[in-house]
Amino acid sequence: MDNEKVFISNNIRRLRFFANEMTQQxxxxxxxxxxxxxxxxxxxKYFPSLELAFRIAHTFKVQLSDVFTYFPENDQVHIKFMAKQAKKEKT
Amino acid sequence: MGHHEKQSIVSIIGSVLVIGLYSLYVYRNYIQADMGLLNDFRFWGKSFLYLIPVAIVVQIVIQILFAIANRIITQEDIPDITDERDKLIELKCIRISHWIFTLGFMLAMGALAIGMKPYVMFLTLICTGFVASLASEVAKIIYYRMGA
Incomplete structure (x- = not known):
């Protein structure tokens, strides 16, 4: 996965592997x-709803943050907000 | 190719079939009568009333036949669940088709406003309805291909 663009990554493949090579099905x-x-x-390519994200985490018996990782430095919304804040501080 | 993509292709074929047969029906009525018939509101009212249920029934029959044929050929089961991603894709496609039909409706009303004959309005409505349905199915294929 290209971490430069992705702001939410997941470990599902790895978690499946450690869960006795659980199949996608x-x-x-x-x-x-x-x-x-x-x-x-x-x-x-698709970000699940919070409900599904919790279900996935529950399936692997891990915390949500162990399944999904947020990268604010790649998130355009966060980047724009920080740029606005920086502008405000300057003025 | 996934089940939804195949279903969309079958749906496109069904739509083309229905609109083709409908065009033939209108054309046959047109050559049997005079040009005045095309401007008859009663004729268009009846045509629309026939088109809608016939289109629905034909689509259902085609989808059932497709499901049977698909099961026999590929031995795949039809997915019995519609999950959140399917619903999201469905909503996106409905939005696209609504935008196209709204545009068509505006065009149809515009045709009336500039003094064109009533049949232009009805034909515009039918054509944009058909294009909206096609666009919705094509968008579905694209969304499923993209993975989103």
Missing amino acids: ELADRTGVTRQTIVAIENG
């Missing part, structure tokens, strides 16, 4: 979504 069945959705989440 198995994870999908446990969380009540389709396998395609798990594929999209793993590839960082």
